[in-house]
Amino acid sequence: MRIPFVDLKAQYATIKGEIDETINAVVESTQFIGGERLATFEKNFADYTEARYGVGCSSGTSAIHLALCALGIGKGDEVITACNTFIATTEGITHSGAKTVFVDVIDDTQNIDPERIEAAITPRTRAIIPVHLYGQPALMDPIRDIASRHGLKIIADAAQSHGAEYKGSRRETLGDITTYSFYPGKNLGAYGDAGMVMTDDSELADRMRLLANHGRYDKYSHIEEGYNYRLDTLQAAILDVKLRHLDRWTEKRRSHAVRYAEAFTDESIRPVQENPHCKSVYHLYVVRLTDRDRAMEALGSRSIATGVHYPVPLHLQKAYEYLGYSEGAFPNAEKATREILSLPMFAELTNEMVDEVITALKEAVG
Ligand SMILES: Cc1ncc(COP(=O)(O)O)c(C=O)c1O
Structure with a gap:
């Protein structure tokens, strides 16, 4: 049986009627930028995340940049984040003019280690971006x-965590600004690039809306230069349809995660842990293996797709050589990089498929 890593076609098949109808309606309306459908999705997703305001963006990457700009963070400032994130987190920092300062992660969850943040703070630090x-x-x-x-701001990079909870609530996962990605493979994915910034602060929301739309307050009146970081209406309308299904999809992901976890009981396959205060939405299901590359190859040869998120931590990427970090700087993330393997995870997986992955992986490491 061929088991893909994600299967967007299988998801589409379950909602085809609603999606096709919505796409047709937007095309018929010819309202491709702005309008009611965008406003409705912004409101619905803000309600979903338990934030007060949502401003649609062109991607999760532009959302992070926009958040930093709106907070007035730029040249001469430093922003702290984890070294094992996707480069979009730190591109936003660099593009704002600020400097990235990396810290290591907690070994068993792979999330930023709060105990290491304080040592990275300098008089120039302005914000923390937990991912x-x-x-x-x-x-x-x-x-x-x-x-x-x-006196630092928090920008939560929630690109991978639509609907996740901390201490029993979605609200508790939010920062001063929270950024989402709706990249197609995300738990809530558009049919192209899309993102959103959330905040409870009406001034920040207004500022992000202004900056995302060329700094304009009406068609040709610009208070300052901004960006074209708008979320287009077609994507917003598609996302609004999909949002209705998100909790059901998340429950499926969580049940697959339980099935995996119950099968991986010995030391040879060690799942990344869920902290007792956290409810993960399992964007990725990641295990740690002594010989990851061999296992990956063995699964591949049985047509089971896997991934590595991420194979090189950012502080060791060529792009960040100029920051001057060297190997050994962040041992937890560096060790994990050699061991992590992301297994197939999407709502439409069947129990049979999950069991096949389990069997194949056990055989590969056995
Ligand atoms: C942690 C993280 N941050 C930011 C992004 C950027 O999102 P986008 O691809 O929508 O620009 C992604 C995903 O791609 C991500 O995984």
Whole structure:
């Protein structure tokens, strides 16, 4: 049986009627930028995340950049984040003019280690970007505590964690600004690039809306230069349809995660752990293996697709050579990089498929 890593076609098949109808309606309306459908999705997704305001963006990457710009963070400033995230997190920092400062992660969850944040703070630090990696929120209480003691802003990168909970609530996962990606393979995925920024602060929301739309307050009146970071209406309408199904899809993901976890009981296959305060939405299901590359190859030869998120931590990427980090700087993330393997994870997986992955992986490491 061929088992893909994600199967967007299988998902589409379950909602084809609603999606096709919505796409047709948007095309018929010819309202491709702005309008009611965009406003409705912004409101619905804000309600979903328990934030007060949502401003649609062109991607999760532009969302992060927009958040930093709106907070006035730029040249001469430093922003702290985890070294094992996708490069979009730190591109946003660099594009704002600020400098990225990396910290290591907690070994068993692979999320930023709050105990290491404080040592990375300097007089130039302005913000912390916790990344809710793999769908699991970072430990927000200690991060909030550090931020408030040092007067720092929190931008939560929630690109992978739509609907995740910290201490029993979605709201508790939010930062001063929270950024989402709706990249097609995400738990809530568009049919192209899309993202959103969330905040409870009406001034910040207004500022992000202005900056995302060329700094304009009417058609040709520009307070300042901004960006074209808008979320287009077709994507918003598609996302609004899919949002209705998201909780059901998340429950499926969680049940697959339980099935995997119950099967991986010995030391040879060690799942990344869910912290007791966190409810992960399992964007990715990641296990740690002594010989990851061999297992990956063995699964591949049985037509089971897997991934590595991420194979090289950012501080060791060529793009960040100029920051001057060397190997050994962040041992937890570096060790994990050699061991992690992401297994197939999407709502439409069947129990039979999950069992086949389990059997194949056990045989590969046995
Ligand atoms: C942690 C993280 N941050 C940011 C992004 C950027 O999102 P996008 O691809 O929508 O620009 C992604 C995903 O691609 C991500 O996984």
